[in-house]
Amino acid sequence: MPSCLCGDGAKRGNVYVEPELQDSLPGVIVDSTSVLDGSSRWWQSMVHCVKVEEVGLKGEDTNTVQFYQFCGDDGTNSFVKMTNLVLTRQPEHALMRHLGMPVQAFVELRQAFWTLQPQSWITYHAFIVIDVNPLFIFLERKSNQLEMMFGCGLIPFLFMKEFRATGVRRNLQAYKEHSTQKVTSKVLVRDLLEWMDGPLARHWEPYDLFSSNCQHLVLEVQRFLLNPNTADCDRSQSAQEALLAAVEFNPLAVQGAPEALRHNRAFILAAAAKNPEALAYAPEPLLQDREFILDIVSSQGLALQGVPEEFLTDRDVALAAVQQSGDALQFAGPLRWDRRVVSAALRRHPQALRHAPEEMRSERDLVLEAVSLDGLALRHAAEDLCSDREVVLAALQQNSLALQHASEELRFNRHFIMSAVQVRGSSLRFAAPRLKLDPDIVLAAVQQDGAAMQFAAPELRSCTHFVQLAVEASGLALRYAEGEARSSKAITMAAVRQKGGSLQHAADDFRRDPEVVFAAVRQNGNVICHAADEFRRDRLFVLAAVGQNGLALQYVVKELQADRVVVLAAVRQNPSALQYAAPGLQRDPEVILAVAWEDWSALRYACL
Numbered sequence: 001m002p003s004c005l006c007g008d009g010a011k012r013g014n015v016y017v018e019p020e021l022q023d024s025l026p027g028v029i030v031d032s033t034s035v036l037d038g039s040s041r042w043w044q045s046m047v048h049c050v051k052v053e054e055v056g057l058k059g060e061d062t063n064t065v066q067f068y069q070f071c072g073d074d075g076t077n078s079f080v081k082m083t084n085l086v087l088t089r090q091p092e093h094a095l096m097r098h099l100g101m102p103v104q105a106f107v108e109l110r111q112a113f114w115t116l117q118p119q120s121w122i123t124y125h126a127f128i129v130i131d132v133n134p135l136f137i138f139l140e141r142k143s144n145q146l147e148m149m150f151g152c153g154l155i156p157f158l159f160m161k162e163f164r165a166t167g168v169r170r171n172l173q174a175y176k177e178h179s180t181q182k183v184t185s186k187v188l189v190r191d192l193l194e195w196m197d198g199p200l201a202r203h204w205e206p207y208d209l210f211s212s213n214c215q216h217l218v219l220e221v222q223r224f225l226l227n228p229n230t231a232d233c234d235r236s237q238s239a240q241e242a243l244l245a246a247v248e249f250n251p252l253a254v255q256g257a258p259e260a261l262r263h264n265r266a267f268i269l270a271a272a273a274k275n276p277e278a279l280a281y282a283p284e285p286l287l288q289d290r291e292f293i294l295d296i297v298s299s300q301g302l303a304l305q306g307v308p309e310e311f312l313t314d315r316d317v318a319l320a321a322v323q324q325s326g327d328a329l330q331f332a333g334p335l336r337w338d339r340r341v342v343s344a345a346l347r348r349h350p351q352a353l354r355h356a357p358e359e360m361r362s363e364r365d366l367v368l369e370a371v372s373l374d375g376l377a378l379r380h381a382a383e384d385l386c387s388d389r390e391v392v393l394a395a396l397q398q399n400s401l402a403l404q405h406a407s408e409e410l411r412f413n414r415h416f417i418m419s420a421v422q423v424r425g426s427s428l429r430f431a432a433p434r435l436k437l438d439p440d441i442v443l444a445a446v447q448q449d450g451a452a453m454q455f456a457a458p459e460l461r462s463c464t465h466f467v468q469l470a471v472e473a474s475g476l477a478l479r480y481a482e483g484e485a486r487s488s489k490a491i492t493m494a495a496v497r498q499k500g501g502s503l504q505h506a507a508d509d510f511r512r513d514p515e516v517v518f519a520a521v522r523q524n525g526n527v528i529c530h531a532a533d534e535f536r537r538d539r540l541f542v543l544a545a546v547g548q549n550g551l552a553l554q555y556v557v558k559e560l561q562a563d564r565v566v567v568l569a570a571v572r573q574n575p576s577a578l579q580y581a582a583p584g585l586q587r588d589p590e591v592i593l594a595v596a597w598e599d600w601s602a603l604r605y606a607c608l
Helices: 038-046 154-162 189-202 214-226 235-249 251-256 265-274 276-281 290-299 301-306 309-313 315-324 326-331 333-337 339-348 350-355 364-373 375-380 383-387 389-398 400-405 414-423 425-430 433-437 439-448 450-455 464-473 475-480 489-498 500-505 514-523 525-530 539-548 550-555 564-573 575-580 589-598 600-605
Strands: 010-012 015-017 047-055 065-071 077-086 105-112 124-131 135-142 145-152 175-177
Touching (some): 038 189, 047 154, 065 154, 105 214, 124 154, 124 214, 135 189, 135 214, 214 235, 235 251, 235 265, 251 265, 251 276, 265 276, 265 290, 276 301, 290 301, 290 315, 301 315, 301 326, 309 315, 315 326, 315 333, 315 339, 326 333, 326 339, 326 350, 333 339, 339 350, 339 364, 350 364, 350 375, 364 375, 375 389, 375 400, 383 389, 389 400, 389 414, 400 425, 414 425, 414 439, 425 439, 425 450, 433 439, 450 475, 464 475, 464 489, 489 514, 500 514, 500 525, 514 525, 514 539, 525 539, 550 564, 550 575, 564 589, 575 600
Parallel strands (some): 015 077, 047 145
Antiparallel strands (some): 047 077, 065 077, 105 175, 124 135, 135 145
């Protein structure tokens, strides 16, 4: 779609060029450092700026423009264009239409250095996305350089979360998005650029692990957005935040703080929020202040481990701690036997049941409360409650894996297992082996969840009569059929009629069988992608598929994507199918009219 970012500068080779460079550019970039002031040199040498926009078609990559095929959360493929901008000052021209718009929110994103590292470690890379709606601005420090990306709309936003300004994909397994922070300071995009041009540029320092890294940049941006009056980066504040970052990794860092800072109530609160063990190194006067203790456990419940012993009998302190973190129950001392404290901990974190005394883990009402919120809390219940049908069924209602923690008596009880699989079919996995041979139980499980078929005994999975009944209940059961049952056309037909997607689990011969394929696409047009190639070239089958689901157009051959009748059938069923039509039909008046009639927003895929 057309970009909503515009400006007064010119473009050369698809690179945005600031107006003062237009006359002097023989190629793409000119080294004019000798005539630039300090902030201009910073923009030119330290800032890698990129414009991100969603486009309808993929263009040709150049040294300065790259195109990416990007799949959004809804599974729709889009093309994203990244254009490198040449800057010698703040990019106000590129953001001209948005300068007077207020920042509405920001979200911090982190990538851990190691996939399985604890959350308390400071070994992570931080970056930030600023929401101006519809504009998003992305800021990230890599080594000595600031990477800046901006673009309008959902697709650029999602793209910026997954890719750096260099186009390098992030490690999604190590990726974590923090909660969105609303901005009420009324700071404008213009204010943000002026802050970057002034205080941020003036105080920009070479990369340093402890005082000038990506985390410090994110903290400074957040501080500015939340309170622009503190924009001129206070160096002592930066040092304090560097110390807090060290505390998060090692609570002993509190001892290295200046004496005045160690006695600072706000600093100790912040340190304990970073690392609850830091409270142990707070000065004695603060540790004797009940209001301070209440404040600190209310913001970081696990700090209860460091409070003086006299507060461990204070119910208000214990309640404040467990309401913030259920796991604080383990540090609640004698109040671990207090029903009110235990109940509050379980409401916050049901697995905190493991920290309750044996007597509390035998309390039926408390355990029911816990397993209703998290079925796996059953593992921490007293043995007799793991044989309680009502308790176990409540746990199963929340999580099918809970049955593994039920008593052997219940897992061998036919009547109970019948009730269990009717609640959660996949709980069949933990039933006694003889019950996995019981046709009535297995069929009840499959009716509730087709995937439960995988836990049936092999004898049932290869029995044609039983598998016929199973696929009629859930076509997904075909995936786990074996032997003769898998090679039965009647069974396969029953499966695809019940759920077209079962075609992907059919034997190869049936994915080439016209009758089977036609039955499948009539139930789910998208499954034509699992059919043999000849069906994606067959106009009759394709029409049946796109008539059921217009987006099936993406799986057919190009010749049929250029067939007006096929495309019209597709867009009338789902106007977004226009994105998969041949370019010639994306500008065809009859097709565009059909799309506009159904959903005008899908015209973003038209070539107008």
